[in-house]
Amino acid sequence: MSAMQTNLVKLISKITVYKNVVLKNPLLKTVLIIFLIATIGISTVGHYGISWDEPLYIKHVLWNYESIRKKQPLQTNPSNLKYYGVVLDVAAESLFQLKHGLSSHIQVNAERVFFKHLLTFLFSLFAYVSVAGIVGILCGSNYAWIGPLVLALLPRFWGHSFFNPKDIPFATLFALSTWLSAYIVSQYSKLHRVIKFGFNRICITTILFGILVGLLTSARIGGFVFLAFVPFTYILLKLEERQITRYTFKNIAIGWILIVIPWAIVTTVCHPASWSNPVRWFFENVKYNSQHAWGGTVLFDGQFIPGHQLPWFYLPRWITMTVPEMLQILFLLGLGLSLYKYSKFSVLQKSCFILVFLQVFSLPLYAILKGSTLYDGVRQFLFILPGIAAIAASSIGWLYQHLFNSKIIRLFFVALIFSLFLQVSSDMAKIHPYEYIYFNRLSGGLTGAVGRYETDYWGLSIREAMEWINKNSQAGTQVLVAGPVESARVFAKSDSPVIGILNPKGKIEIPNIPKPYYYLAVPKWELQEAFPECQDAYKVVKQGVPLTIVKLCN
Structure with missing residues (x-):
């Protein structure tokens, strides 16, 4: 055998070893998928235009700085910016100025916008990590890598990930909170004693979770729902297991306090407009967002309709039109399989499923029943997409695990899923860098939406x-x-x-x-x-x- 042949055999052997290492290591597979997503995103971040609201959020940092420096109420136009947190905007501006030099003059320019887009996308990667974590809980760590792949194939989420400075951070932190709160609930469910205040694991993790919920609330006030989601899930599991004891409600009270205190501190710090009277500001904010008065009209089904007069099916229709068809089917299959398997789930799996269910359905259902003012399609509800991706990805794992024992059928199933993924990727590539205007093929695609629904409503083009x-x-x-x-x-x-x-x-x-x-x-x-x-x-x-x-x- 020649030296060249020997080296070739060695190379093939090494590749085979590395391949086996990757395929057998769930964490490494997930990391590689997220790295691939990050690489694609970073390489295309400079392609996107500026959304309608972005200049406001860039200037918002300066307005808050001037308000603090002069010790005056926040003066902005529009005035509702006082209800929006600034932590992520401040972080982006601070990093930009560390690179380009400190200045109190904040100007909306292409370089600053590019930097903000890059950080918004990088921050969105935590959503992919969170979805991988959720799939890992529900379906097993070997299938966690499917989660971020499915999320990346939700065109509306991917498109918004670069230029949406409010809804994407909220969706990302919401997904992260859903994932980590499952561990919090599971941890509390295993307790058979009253929690002791102190420097111990359960107190520290609960306080850290409270900080996370505070950051979520700083992105959008609706994040405070986790103050209810966590105890609700805990009580539901205890009722199901008939394990309500004298410790149950004491631990709920203690845990809630450990979450609420850091949540309140972080929420207040992240909203300078609240500093003069945090309690009054909070209730004003909740009232403003629950009774949001937007005076514009929305193009829906070929008609211009005021945002507060839209039919109840506005949001469901937008979801069915803008989520790829095969992911909708996989999501529904995943829900059915979750309910079928629920009785055999561990406490962690049960808590995770309940919390994902709440993420996907609770706030949209509230908005529909209340008749909330809606506009811009699914933009205000992007936070449900990671939950949809997690359930859809889990269904792929469950189907592969249990329903197909034949190797040939499994290969056919993998080929089918791959071809469907390829189809969505192709559709996204054709409308790049405007993935956020995607409509699925069943709805008629982008051509079918013209004159009937909003397309580039944020003016990226x-x-x-x-x-x-x-x-x-x-x-x-x-x-x-x-x-x-x-x-x-x-x-x-x-x-x-x-x-x-x-x-x-x-x-x-x-x-x-x-x-x-x-x-x-x-x-x-x-x-x-x-x-x-x-x-x-x-x-x-x-x-x-x-x-x-x-x-x-x-």
Whole structure:
């Protein structure tokens, strides 16, 4: 045997050894999948435009800083920013300034936006870790790696992971809280004595969990529901096992105190607007969010409907249209299998399933029954998607484990799942970097949504339109924007004045300026119908569907 052949045999042997090590190590498989997701995300983070709200959250840091420095109430426009936490925005801005130099002048520019997008995506990786943890509990650690893969194939979650500075952190922390609270409940369920205050494992973990719930609440006030989720799950398990003892309610009270105190401290610290009167601010915040008065209209089923008058099935329909069909089927199978297997679950598995069930169904059901004001499709409910991914991924593991004993059938099942994953990946690639406008094939896809449902409602495609204007316009040509004007300004040439013409009520106010100028409009509120006398110069198009359009007015 030649030296080359010998080396080739050694190389193949090493590859085989490494392959076996990876396949037999559940943690390593999961880490590799999350690393792959991170690599893809980091390599594409610079492709995304700016969402409508992002400039507000960048400026929010400065507004809070000025409020603290001057010891004055927070003055913002819109005024509801006083109800939003700043911890993640401050973290992003602090890291940016550590890299680029300290300054009290915070300007919305492309470099700052890129940095914020990168950190938002990196933070979202905790959601993938959490889903892997949940699947590991429900289905076994060998199948944990499927969880993050399924979550990455939820286009609405993936798309928002780069530019949504509020809903993605909330969804990530919600998933993390669901996963870790299962261990908290399981830990308490095994106690047969009263908890002793002190420097012990159960007290420390409970306090740390309270800090986590505080951070969740700082992302959105709705995070405080875990103050109820945890004791509810604990009591439910105790009732099921008929193990209600004299210690049960004492431990609930002690555990609740250990969670609430750090939760209250962290929530208050993360909301500077609350510092003057935290209790009053908290109840005002809950009232504001439960009775949110948004005066806009929503394109739903081909009609413009006020956000507070939408039919009860608005949210369910959006979920069925925007979650890939095969993941919906796997989710429903997973629910059925969970209920079938529930009696054989361990305490940890039972607590995990109950908490995931609450994550997916409780708040959406409350919003539907209450008739809450809704808009932007599933954006406000992105936090349910990690739970859907976890149940869907678990169903894959359970089906592979128990229902298919034949090796041939298992191979066929794996090939089927892989082909379905490949189909969703292909659909996502075709609309990149606008994955957040994904509609599944059964609903008619993106082409079927035109004129019936919102597509690029956050105006991400403004970036691509503005970059076209930069290449094709003469110096000094003005650009009128009906949409998020800051999104255009960030990417505009320095010699191209950008003028916002959309008033707070969503109506166009045409300025008296000389022609020529460009008109740039997002696909929302029929804004693209304005300036009919101007010719279409450019359209951002995905799958034959126009997003932002550019008109040249001579």
